Amino acid sequence: MNDKRKKSMFSGPLVADALKASAIKLNPAVMMKNPVMFVVEVGTVIVLLMTLFPGYFDAKDRIGFNLTVFLILLFTVLFANFAEALAEGRGKAQADTLKRTKKEITANKVVNGGGVKTVPSTELRKGDIVVVSQGEMIPGDGEVIEGLASVDESAITGESAPVIKEAGGDFNSVTGGTRVVSDRIKIRITSDPGETFIDRMIALVEGAKRQKTPNEIALNTLLISLTIIFLIVVVTLGPIASYVDVKLEVPVLIALLVCLIPTTIGGLLSAIGIAGMDRVTQFNVLAMSGKAVEAAGDINTMILDKTGTITFGNRMASDIVAVGDARIEETAAWAAIASIRDETPEGRSVLEWMKKNGKTFDAAIGEGGSFVEFKAETRMSGIDLPDGRQVRKGAVDAIRKWVATQGGVVPEDLSKQADRIASEGGTPLAVAVDKQVFGVIYLKDTVKPGMKERFDQLRAMGIKTIMCTGDNPLTAATIAREAGVDDFIAESKPEDKIAVIRREQVDGKLVAMTGDGTNDAPALAQADVGLAMNSGTTAAKEAANMVDLDSDPSKIIEVVAIGKQLLMTRGALTTFSIANDIAKYFAIIPAMFMLAIPQMDALNVMQLGSPLSAILSALVFNAIIIPLLIPLAMKGVAYRPMSASRLLSRNLLVYGLGGIVAPFVGIKLIDMLVHVWI
Ligand SMILES: Nc1ncnc2c1ncn2[C@@H]1O[C@H](COP(=O)(O)OP(=O)(O)OP(=O)(O)O)[C@@H](O)[C@H]1O
Numbered sequence: 135m136n137d138k139r140k141k142s143m144f145s146g147p148l149v150a151d152a153l154k155a156s157a158i159k160l161n162p163a164v165m166m167k168n169p170v171m172f173v174v175e176v177g178t179v180i181v182l183l184m185t186l187f188p189g190y191f192d193a194k195d196r197i198g199f200n201l202t203v204f205l206i207l208l209f210t211v212l213f214a215n216f217a218e219a220l221a222e223g224r225g226k227a228q229a230d231t232l233k234r235t236k237k238e239i240t241a242n243k244v245v246n247g248g249g250v251k252t253v254p255s256t257e258l259r260k261g262d263i264v265v266v267s268q269g270e271m272i273p274g275d276g277e278v279i280e281g282l283a284s285v286d287e288s289a290i291t292g293e294s295a296p297v298i299k300e301a302g303g304d305f306n307s308v309t310g311g312t313r314v315v316s317d318r319i320k321i322r323i324t325s326d327p328g329e330t331f332i333d334r335m336i337a338l339v340e341g342a343k344r345q346k347t348p349n350e351i352a353l354n355t356l357l358i359s360l361t362i363i364f365l366i367v368v369v370t371l372g373p374i375a376s377y378v379d380v381k382l383e384v385p386v387l388i389a390l391l392v393c394l395i396p397t398t399i400g401g402l403l404s405a406i407g408i409a410g411m412d413r414v415t416q417f418n419v420l421a422m423s424g425k426a427v428e429a430a431g432d433i434n435t436m437i438l439d440k441t442g443t444i445t446f447g448n449r450m451a452s453d454i455v456a457v458g459d460a461r462i463e464e465t466a467a468w469a470a471i472a473s474i475r476d477e478t479p480e481g482r483s484v485l486e487w488m489k490k491n492g493k494t495f496d497a498a499i500g501e502g503g504s505f506v507e508f509k510a511e512t513r514m515s516g517i518d519l520p521d522g523r524q525v526r527k528g529a530v531d532a533i534r535k536w537v538a539t540q541g542g543v544v545p546e547d548l549s550k551q552a553d554r555i556a557s558e559g560g561t562p563l564a565v566a567v568d569k570q571v572f573g574v575i576y577l578k579d580t581v582k583p584g585m586k587e588r589f590d591q592l593r594a595m596g597i598k599t600i601m602c603t604g605d606n607p608l609t610a611a612t613i614a615r616e617a618g619v620d621d622f623i624a625e626s627k628p629e630d631k632i633a634v635i636r637r638e639q640v641d642g643k644l645v646a647m648t649g650d651g652t653n654d655a656p657a658l659a660q661a662d663v664g665l666a667m668n669s670g671t672t673a674a675k676e677a678a679n680m681v682d683l684d685s686d687p688s689k690i691i692e693v694v695a696i697g698k699q700l701l702m703t704r705g706a707l708t709t710f711s712i713a714n715d716i717a718k719y720f721a722i723i724p725a726m727f728m729l730a731i732p733q734m735d736a737l738n739v740m741q742l743g744s745p746l747s748a749i750l751s752a753l754v755f756n757a758i759i760i761p762l763l764i765p766l767a768m769k770g771v772a773y774r775p776m777s778a779s780r781l782l783s784r785n786l787l788v789y790g791l792g793g794i795v796a797p798f799v800g801i802k803l804i805d806m807l808v809h810v811w812i
C-alpha cells in the first residue's frame with residue numbers, strides 16, 4: 135500500500151479542506167439530504183432573524199441570549215458538516231492522485247490488416263487490440279491475448295514489485311494506467327472509456343455515487359420519525375403553555391427541539407458510513423458499494439479455499455515413495471517426466487526435489503510429447519509420449535479411476551501410502567503410466583500461522599467457516615482440524631462452491647467467499663460478499679462486489695471484521711445519541727418552566743446556575759458532543775469478537791447508560807463555566 139493512501143484522516147490539509155467544505159455544505163439544497171440537521175438549520179435561521187430584527191419579534195431584551203443561541207446552533211450544523219467532510223476528505227485526496235494517473239495515454243492500436251496506429255487511449259473501445267511494449271503504459275483494461283510481460287501495478291495497488299501477466303489462464307487481466315516494465319504483450323481491450331477499473335475506483339473513493347445502504351435508509355427513517363414527533367411536541371407546547379399563562383419564547387423552544395431531536399447520530403451517520411468504506415479502502419480492498427461492506431458485517435457463513443488461503447499454498451514435493459513392485463528410481467523418474475512441462479508450483483517442485491535428492495531421469499523421453507495441463511476438473515496433469523504411453527500424476531482417486539478405465543489394477547499399498555501422507559496433512563499425488571501405478575509424491579503445505587485464532591474469533595462472532603478443497607477427504611480433514619475450521623468439503627470441483635453457497639442461502643444465511651478464477655465468477659456473483667483477487671481474471675473481478683488489490687484471499691476475514699465494526703459503530707452511536715437526548719430533556723424542560731414561573735425552583739434537580747444558563751449549557755453540550763465523537767465515528771468503536779446478542783447487551787450498557795450519564799456530567803460542567811458570565 136502506498137504512503138499517500140495511509141495518510142491520516144486528521145492531517146492538516148485534510149482538516150483545512152474539511153473546514154471549508156463544512157461551510158459550503160450549509161447550502162440548504164445540500165442540507166435537505168439530512169433532514170435532522172436541516173431542521174436545525176431552519177431553527178438557526180429563525181433565531182438569526184430574531185437576533186437581527188428584534189423589533190419585529192418583541193425580543194429586544196433577549197438579543198444577547200438569542201445571538202448566543204444562534205451561534206451555538208450554527209456550530210451544531212457546522213460540526214455535523216465537518217464530520218461528513220472529514221470522512222470524505224481522504225477519499226477525495228486519493229481520487230485526485232488516481233486522476234493524475236489517468237492522464238491521456240497514447241495507444242498502439244492494431245488495425246485491420248495487421249498494422250499499428252497510434253491513437254489516444256480515450257478512443258479505445260471494447261474489443262480493440264493494442265500492443266504495449268517495455269516502458270509503456272497500458273492504455274485500458276483488458277486481457278493479454280499474446281505474450282508475457284511483467285507489469286508495474288503500483289499506481290492502483292501501491293505494491294511496487296512488478297507482477298507477471300500472460301496470455302491464457304488466470305493471470306491475463308491487465309488494468310489501464312499500469313506500466314509494462316519488461317517484454318511486450320498484445321491486449322484485447324475489455325472496457326469502454328469512462329467504465330474502466332480506474333474510473334470505477336475514482337468514483338468509489340470520492341464517493342461520487344455513494345448511495346445510502348438499506349440499513350442507513352431504515353435508520354434515517356427512524357431519525358426522521360423521531361424528528362417529526364418532537365417537532366409536533368415542541369410546536370404544540372407553546373400554545374398549551376400559554377393556555378396556562380406560561381409564555382415560552384421561540385428561541386427557547388427551538389433550543390428544546392434541537393436538544394431533543396437525534397442530532398448526534400444525525401450529524402455523524404453519513405460520516406460513519408463513509409469512514410467504514412474508507413477503512414476497507416485503506417486495507418487495499420475496493421468495495422463496489424457500501425451495501426457490500428455492510429453485508430460483510432452480517433455474514434453467517436464464510437467459504438474459504440484450502441490451498442493458498444488457509445495454507446501457504448506452496449505445495450512442495452517433500453518425498454516420493456514407490457508402490458507395488460516399482461523401484462523408487464523408476465517412480466521418481468516418471469514423476470519427473472509427468473512434471474517436465476507442468477508450470478504449477480506443484481509440478482516445478484517435483485523437478486526441484488529430483489535435483490536436491492540427486493535423482494536423475496532421461497528428459498529426452500518427453501521430447502515431442504504432448505503436454506496435458508493440470509485442470510481442477512480432471513485433477514491430473516502429465517504428458518502423452520510420442521511412443522503412445524500416457525504418463526500422469528494427480529489426485530489419488532482421479533488416478534485410480536483413470537487406471538481402472540484402462541483395465542489396470544492398483545497396487546495394494548497405494549491406499550496405505552496415500553492415507554499416511556493425507557493423515558499428516560500432506561497431499562498425495564499418485565504417479566501412473568498407462569495401467570501401472572508407480573508411486574506417490576508427497577506434497578507438503580503448511581497452515582498459515584494464526585489461522586486457528588482467527589477462526590476462533592469468527593466462531594465467537596457466530597460465523598461458520600467451511601473449507602473447500604480439491605484435495606482428498608483425509609488431507610482435508612487433517613488441515614481442517616489443524617486450522618480449526620468448522621466444516622470442510624473435499625474433492626470439490628469449482629461448481630461445488632456455488633452449490634454450497636446456495637444451500638446456505640436457502641437456510642437464510644449470508645455467505646462470503648473469495649475467488650480468482652473464471653470458474654469462480656458464478657459463485658462470486660452468487661455470494662453476498664464476493665472478494666475477487668486483483669491478480670485474477672476480469673470475469674472474477676466483475677462478478678465480485680469487492681476486489682483485493684493485494685490478492686490475499688485470507689483478507690476476507692478482516693473485511694468481515696470491518697463490516698461488523700461499521701454496523702457496531704452505527705448501533706453504538708445511535709444508542710448513545712438517543713440516550714443523550716433523553717437526558718438533555720431533564721436539563722432543559724425544568725429550566726424552561728422555571729424561566730416562565732420562577733417559583734418552580736424545585737424542578738432544578740441538577741442545581742444548574744440559572745434557567746438561561748441551563749438551556750445554553752444543554753445546547754452547547756448538544757453541539758460539542760458531535761466533534762467529540764468524530765474520532766470514534768471515523769475509527770470505529772473498539773471491536774472484540776463476540777456473539778451478536780452479547781454485543782448488543784454490552785453496547786446497551788456502555789453506550790446506553792453512558793449516553794444517559796454523559797449529558798448530566800457535561801451539562802453540569804458547562805453550566806458552571808457559563809454561569810460565570812450570565
Ligand atoms: N500440478 C498438478 N498436477 C497434478 N495434480 C495436481 C496438481 N496440482 C494439484 N493436483 C491435484 O488436484 C487436486 C485439486 O487441486 P486444486 O488446485 O483444484 O484444489 P486444491 O488446491 O487442492 O484446493 P483449493 O480449492 O483449496 O485450492 C489436488 O488436491 C491434487 O491432488
Ligand SMILES: [K+]
Nearest residue numbers: 392393395397
Ligand atoms: K439532540
Ligand SMILES: [Mg+2]
Nearest residue numbers: 439441442604
Ligand atoms: Mg488450488
